[in-house]
Amino acid sequence: GQQVMQIPQYQHVQEGEDFTTYCNSSTTLSNIQWYKQRPGGHPVFLIQLVKSGEVKKQKRLTFQFGEAKKNSSLHITATQTTDVGTYFCAGRGNYQLIWGAGTKLIIKP
Amino acid sequence: SQTIHQWPATLVQPVGSPLSLECTVEGTSNPNLYWYRQAAGRGLQLLFYSVGIGQISSEVPQNLSASRPQDRQFILSSKKLLLSDSGFYLCAWSVLLGDTEAFFGQGTRLTVV
Numbered sequence: 001g002q003q004v005m006q007i008p009q010y011q012h013v014q015e016g017e018d019f020t021t022y023c024n025s026s027t028t029l030s031n032i033q034w035y036k037q038r039p040g041g042h043p044v045f046l047i048q049l050v051k052s053g054e055v056k057k058q059k060r061l062t063f064q065f066g067e068a069k070k071n072s073s074l075h076i077t078a079t080q081t082t083d084v085g086t087y088f089c090a091g092r093g094n095y096q097l098i099w100g101a102g103t104k105l106i107i108k109p
Numbered sequence: 110s111q112t113i114h115q116w117p118a119t120l121v122q123p124v125g126s127p128l129s130l131e132c133t134v135e136g137t138s139n140p141n142l143y144w145y146r147q148a149a150g151r152g153l154q155l156l157f158y159s160v161g162i163g164q165i166s167s168e169v170p171q172n173l174s175a176s177r178p179q180d181r182q183f184i185l186s187s188k189k190l191l192l193s194d195s196g197f198y199l200c201a202w203s204v205l206l207g208d209t210e211a212f213f214g215q216g217t218r219l220t221v222v
Contacts, residue, residue: 042216043211097207
C-alpha cells in the first residue's frame with residue numbers, strides 16, 4: 001500500500017540551530033500537508049503544498065515539495081523553544097491522507 | 110466559525126468494558142469526519158472516516174466501531190476494550206476528503222487497565 005516515510009524520528013538541537021525533517025512517498029502525491037503537534041496537544045495544520053517544486057515560507061519555516069511530488073521537507077531556521085513539538089507530513093494518496101510517523105524536535109537544555 | 114468538540118479528555122477503563130467517545134462539529138455542514146489513534150510517541154493511524162450520515166469506512170480491522178447518527182456527530186465505540194486499545198484518540202473533520210486541511214479535536218487519552 002501507499003506509504004509516507006518521515007525521517008528522522010527525533011532531532012535534538014541547541015536553541016538557535018536549524019532543524020529539518022524529510023518525507024518520502026512510495027507513490028506520487030496529489031498534495032502534501034504539514035502539521036505541528038505540541039506535547040500533549042493535537043495536530044495543528046501548518047500548510048499545504050500542491051504544485052511540483054513548490055516552495056512556501058512562513059517566517060522561519062520553509063516547506064518544499066519535490067519535482068516528482070514524491071518527497072517534501074520542512075526546514076526551520078534558528079529554532080526557538082516555541083518550535084518544540086512533533087512535525088508530521090501527510091500526503092494525499094488515492095483518496096485519503098497518508099501520514100508520516102513524525103519528527104520530534106527537542107531543544108537541548 | 111467552525112469548532113470541533115471531543116470528549117472526554119481522559120478516560121481510564123478496565124479491560125472488557127465498553128467504550129463510547131463522542132465528537133461533534135459546529136459551524137459547517139456535511140463535513141468529512143475521521144477517527145485517528147496515536148500510540149505514545151508515534152504517528153497517527155486512521156481508524157475510520159465518514160463522508161456522510163450512516164456512511165463509515167474502516168481502515169484497520171479491530172474491535173472498534175464507528176457510527177455517524179447525525180451529520181455533525183461521530184461516535185467511536187467498543188463492546189469490550191483490550192489493553193492494546195490504550196492510546197490518544199483524535200477526532201477530525203475536513204471539507205474535502207484529503208484535499209483540504211484537517212481540523213482536530215483536543216483528543217481523548219484512553220488508558221485501559
